[in-house]
Amino acid sequence: MNHLVLTVIAEDQPGLVEKIASCISTHGGNWLESRMSRMAGQFAGILKVSVPADAHAELVASLQALNEQGIRVLLAESGSEPERSxxxxxxxxxxxxxxxxxxxxxxxxxxxxxxxxxxxxxxxxxxxxxxxxxxxxxxxxxxxxxxxxxxxxxxxxxxxxxxxxxxxxxxx
Missing domain, CATH: 3.30.70.260 (ACT domain)
Known part of the structure; x- marks a missing residue:
């Protein structure tokens, strides 16, 4: 499994999180953790997902296509957690x-x-x-x-x- 960290921002509207979740699920991804909030009419969040390696590129393309619906997604490969020091x-x-x-x-x-x-x-x-x-x-x-x-x-x-x-x- 590959892990991605996504940053999402869009004008707040009902169904926004569902669109993102459906996109992830459609490509076999798993929503692992998130922090999301509405502020000043905008909805923003950061989330971590896992996705099978063979579906990684398709998920990335699908998430980037959400821009056409006014949902901006910035993607980053998940880094390793440092040792607890x-x-x-x-x-x-x-x-x-x-x-x-x-x-x-x-x-x-x-x-x-x-x-x-x-x-x-x-x-x-x-x-x-x-x-x-x-x-x-x-x-x-x-x-x-x-x-x-x-x-x-x-x-x-x-x-x-x-x-x-x-x-x-x-x-x-």
Whole structure:
């Protein structure tokens, strides 16, 4: 079996996921995992599928043909997963919204060789003041060689500058 990672984006509409799933199934493929969401009238997702080697080229052509129906698909061959040389950590962040929060947090993470495996963000009105409140949840892959105390200290210094609350916890 070959594995593909697909990125899909299209104007949101009923039946969109079914069209993609049917295309995969028609070619003997198997839908393994996905993350999909609707945002600002668009539907986007990333998914991993397996397909028999002899149907690989036909599936790729069929997925690319979905563009004619307004469904853009970007394909990549699945890479190998690295050996587990990291510890999973969850990050929660809340603060008044302002430009640059994601840039500043991810800069520190990158400097410490921390990988962002997933990131969910939104901006919503604060309960009492109705001011825009930025919230982020991230799953991080922290190198085993990096002390959580060092990571916490670096992020807390930044959190003070950004005026955000930041919590790290183990993902066990």
């Amino acid at each position: 990291f510890k999973p950590i969850l990050l929660d962040l809340v603060g008044n919204d302002r430009p640059g929060i994601v840039r500043d947090i991810t800069r520190v993470l990158s400097e410490l060789s921390v990988n962002v495996e997933s990131l969910d963000t939104d901006v919503a009105p604060a309960p009492m003041s109705n001011e825009p409140l930025f919230h982020a949840e991230a799953k991080l892959a922290v190198p085993l060689s990096l002390s959580l105390d060092v990571l916490q200290a670096r992020l807390e210094t930044l959190a003070d500058d950004l005026m955000v609350e930041l919590v790290l916890r183990g993902d066990e």
